[in-house]
Amino acid sequence: MQLIKILLYILPSILTNTPFQSTVKKSTVLVCYGKVKPESIKGYTYVILESLNYTSKQIKTIKAQNSKVFAYISLGEVNINAPYFKVLKENTIGKNENWDSYYLNLKSNKTQETLLSIVDKTLSKGFDGLFLDNIDNFTIYGPQKDQKKDLVNLLKKIKEIYPKKEFLQNAGLDLIPETASYINAIVIESVASNYSFKDKSYNLRDNNEFINQLIRLKSINENSKIPVILIEYADSKKLFNQIVEKIEPSKFEYFIGNIDLQSIPKFK
Structure with missing residues (x-):
């Protein structure tokens, strides 16, 4: 019954033939891991940044111009360019x-x-919370599926230490029943878009896949009462508009940018 209600709710808006309006509302989300001028980050509900690129003073400036500012952290992986790579590399699989x-x-x-030390150092800069990446690694098909309990316990510990901070979970939808108590929103990438790492091309996702994922996200949103944020990828104004046309009816907040996430998006 719940699935039928969701289908009846979203399918008319997804399948409608009504022409898309030329005036598209500005995205309320910014994801940028490159270093940009703080004064250029303005008017967003959610801002997700690489903390190493900004000082506490700059974070204060960005917070004054936006609703909430989050720092990126991966709980599942460590990049070779990370300053703490050597310490964490000793315990990788x-x-x-x-x-x-x-x-x-x-x-x-x-x-x-x-990781707890990194969290503490990052939040001390004044961020409203953290964007937790690579959570899908701990789902049943992920490379760290046997560490699910360890992840949940870590999330619980972080939330207990920082009860007033907010946390955005990136992906890992299967873990929501276990993680919902410790997060404030769920982020999901490439619902309408489909970037290919093999040939480095930007595309739209198959429409059936898109509809099924949107139905699932609507269900999670309704049942858990957790906000859903979409991150999509495009390399042109045309693809940007096609993505917006698909996701706008969902009423989810969203960001659309290039795959490297190094700058504030500008499409031609």
Whole structure:
């Protein structure tokens, strides 16, 4: 019955033939891991940044111009360019070739202690919270599926230490029943878009896949009462508009940018 209600709710808006309006509302989300001028980051509900690129003073400026500012952190992987790579590399269990990063072993006390230290140092800059990446690594098909309990315990510990901070979970939808108590929003990438790492091309996702994922996200949103944020990828104004046309009816907040996430998006 719940699924039927969701289908009846979203399918008319997804399948409508009404022409798309030329005036598209500005995205309320910014994801940028490159270093940009703080004064250029303005008017967003959610801002997600690489903390190493900004001082506490700059974070204060950005917070004054936006609703909430989050720092990126991966609880599942460590990139070779990270300043704490050497410490965490000692407790890894394989490599992610797409991103030149290594999978963390959360069963290691050393790994958890290091991550908690990074969390503390990051939040001390004044961020409203953290964007938690690579959570899908701990789902049933992920490289760290045997560490699910370790992840949940780590999330619980972080929330207990920082009860007033907010946390955005990136992916890992299967873990929502276990993680919902410790997060404030769920982020999901490439619902309408489909970037190919093999040939480095930007595309739209198959429409059936898109509809099924949107139905699932609507269900999670309604049942858990957790906000959903979409991150999509495009390399042209045309693809940007096609993505917006698909996701706008969902009423989810969203961001659309290039795959490297190094700058404030500008499409031609």
